[in-house]
Amino acid sequence: MIQIEKLRKTYRGRGRELTAVDGVDLSVREGEIFGVLGRSGAGKSTLLRCVNLLERPDEGRIEVAGRDLLALSGGELRAARQGIGMIHQHFGLLSSRTVAGNVAFPLEVMGVPRAERAARVDELLDLVGLTEHAGAYPAQISGGQKQRVGIARALAGRPKVLLSDEATSALDPETTASILALLRDLRDRLGLTVLLITHEMDVVKRICDSAAIMRDGRVVESGTVRELLLRPGSELARDLFPLPAADVRPGTTVVDVTFEGDAADRPFVSSLARTYAIDVNILGGAVEEVGGTRIGRLRIELPGDPDLNAAQLAHLREAGLTVEVHPSPGTEVAA
Amino acid sequence: MTWDEIWPLLRQGTVETLQMTVWATMITAVAGVLLGLALVVTDRRGLAPLPAVHHLLGLVVNVGRSIPFIILLVALLPLTRALVGTTIGTTAAIVPLAISAIPFYARLVETSLREVDPGVVDAAHAMGASRVQIAGKVLLREARPGLLAGLTVTFVALIGYSAMAGAIGGGGLGDIAIRYGYQRFENSVMVAVVAVIVVLVQIVQLLGDRLVRRLSHR
Numbered sequence: 001m002i003q004i005e006k007l008r009k010t011y012r013g014r015g016r017e018l019t020a021v022d023g024v025d026l027s028v029r030e031g032e033i034f035g036v037l038g039r040s041g042a043g044k045s046t047l048l049r050c051v052n053l054l055e056r057p058d059e060g061r062i063e064v065a066g067r068d069l070l071a072l073s074g075g076e077l078r079a080a081r082q083g084i085g086m087i088h089q090h091f092g093l094l095s096s097r098t099v100a101g102n103v104a105f106p107l108e109v110m111g112v113p114r115a116e117r118a119a120r121v122d123e124l125l126d127l128v129g130l131t132e133h134a135g136a137y138p139a140q141i142s143g144g145q146k147q148r149v150g151i152a153r154a155l156a157g158r159p160k161v162l163l164s165d166e167a168t169s170a171l172d173p174e175t176t177a178s179i180l181a182l183l184r185d186l187r188d189r190l191g192l193t194v195l196l197i198t199h200e201m202d203v204v205k206r207i208c209d210s211a212a213i214m215r216d217g218r219v220v221e222s223g224t225v226r227e228l229l230l231r232p233g234s235e236l237a238r239d240l241f242p243l244p245a246a247d248v249r250p251g252t253t254v255v256d257v258t259f260e261g262d263a264a265d266r267p268f269v270s271s272l273a274r275t276y277a278i279d280v281n282i283l284g285g286a287v288e289e290v291g292g293t294r295i296g297r298l299r300i301e302l303p304g305d306p307d308l309n310a311a312q313l314a315h316l317r318e319a320g321l322t323v324e325v326h327p328s329p330g331t332e333v334a335a
Numbered sequence: 336m337t338w339d340e341i342w343p344l345l346r347q348g349t350v351e352t353l354q355m356t357v358w359a360t361m362i363t364a365v366a367g368v369l370l371g372l373a374l375v376v377t378d379r380r381g382l383a384p385l386p387a388v389h390h391l392l393g394l395v396v397n398v399g400r401s402i403p404f405i406i407l408l409v410a411l412l413p414l415t416r417a418l419v420g421t422t423i424g425t426t427a428a429i430v431p432l433a434i435s436a437i438p439f440y441a442r443l444v445e446t447s448l449r450e451v452d453p454g455v456v457d458a459a460h461a462m463g464a465s466r467v468q469i470a471g472k473v474l475l476r477e478a479r480p481g482l483l484a485g486l487t488v489t490f491v492a493l494i495g496y497s498a499m500a501g502a503i504g505g506g507g508l509g510d511i512a513i514r515y516g517y518q519r520f521e522n523s524v525m526v527a528v529v530a531v532i533v534v535l536v537q538i539v540q541l542l543g544d545r546l547v548r549r550l551s552h553r
Contacts, residue, residue, distance in 0.1 A: 054457065078464070078465060080463070081460075086461040086462075088454060090454045092452070092455050092458030093455070095455075095553050096479060097476075105459075105472070109464045109472075110463070138552070139553050140552075
């Protein structure tokens with residue numbers, strides 16, 4: 001639904017150059033919620049703003065719903081933007097208009113006749129559960145309600161694609177959860193494709209099907225969330241299951257085991273200990289609910305060097321677990 | 336002078352002052368909003384960046400604001416004659432009053448428009464709004480309370496300036512204050528005129544504030 005190829009954007013000013021987006025490729029499938037995760041300054045906001053050309057990239061290609069946006073004229077681009085909804089961190093609501101007036105605004109921009117407008121506004125407010133607040137001004141409602149207005153407004157033109165620019169970053173945790181639930185619900189009901197950027201791991205964990213991690217203008221890893229969490233050495237997994245740096249004692253093997261779904265329910269630690277009659281030491285770990293399945297990561301310590309534990313590691317792999325062995329200091333000396 | 340003599344003077348002066356200032360304010364409102372909008376829109380980061388035009392407009396506004404009103408009054412006599420056919424009387428005074436107030440108000444308009452949340456402008460771009468739609472439905476609409484507050488300030492300033500317009504026979508309360516109060520030492524007239532002006536300013540400010548409050552939903 002969204003194809004981004006070799007996108008590059010450099011800001012120039014007063015002798016300084018900043019490449020905010022440095023050769024990014026991204027592909028968002030129809031109907032999925034794709035999260036771009038990164039710290040502030042990673043370039044994710046610029047990337048998102050390039051998708052509806054609020055920022056013009058210096059190089060690259062952007063295709064949304066099969067249309068090459070960079071090839072469009074001014075008028076065509078405005079029409080195309082009407083089919084791409086966007087929600088913003090600070091909502092971007094008109095303070096001089098009521099909730100209903102704000103939702104009507106894009107309809108006015110599109111030239112929808114007045115009579116149709118009122119009916120559509122009612123429909124949209126109902127969709128986000130704000131019917132009661134139709135006559136309120138933005139200053140009179142809460143942050144979560146403001147973002148609901150922002151969502152209703154973004155959906156006015158029946159877009160296929162919704163862009164979310166840190167939509168929950170100005171909200172408290174409970175409100176964030178309810179807005180994320182609403183976004184997922186709307187995706188399911190309207191078949192939206194959602195591209196969101198965030199610096200909160202929690203957002204990716206809660207609603208994203210796929211994710212990309214951005215750093216210094218580049219995508220360092222991307223894929224479905226499940227795939228990323230199970231991939232050895234993945235940053236997403238490291239962020240979601242923070243474990244301290246491994247301190248491998250000589251004569252032991254430290255292993256990070258990642259498990260999902262059914263494997264999470266099987267007692268692999270005790271089975272390992274029983275089968276090989278060894279003591280298994282648990283160093284840390286966490287289990288998270290991600291996209292409806294349980295994914296967890298456990299760091300365990302086995303007696304003996306890694307080469308003595310080949311059978312044990314194979315045992316874990318056969319059980320459907322992803323196994324990462326930390327190099328022990330001894331192996332480095334040997335090498 | 337007795338109260339019976341002062342009263343008709345005051346009434347006539349008030350009517351003339353209001354004629355001058357209300358007309359001048361209305362002209363200023365239209366021209367000042369257009370000029371202020373042009374300043375914001377042509378700015379380097381505006382909707383239609385035209386730095387050369389922006390600097391030229393800025394220069395015109397600054398020059399307009401630099402000239403003392405009493406000088407402008409005299410300097411504009413040929414223009415006034417060309418526009419309204421005469422250089423004396425209330426109607427003639429409207430021309431210099433409006434011309435001095437337009438750049439003043441344009442700066443206030445500019446400030447108000449710049450205070451509009453850039454996030455809202457951004458959101459409007461993302462919705463596919465045209466520049467004309469953004470200027471009308473976002474900038475001017477969102478800045479309405481500020482535009483009106485600025486116009487109130489301008490109106491009050493014009494009441495003050497209108498007193499000077501008496502110097503070219505513009506009439507009004509200022510004219511009465513000078514001719515009777517100052518030149519003929521009629522202190523009672525002076526006090527009465529000042530009192531009327533104070534009341535006028537109070538009323539204008541009060542109405543302006545009330546309207547601003549009604550329009551503001553921040």
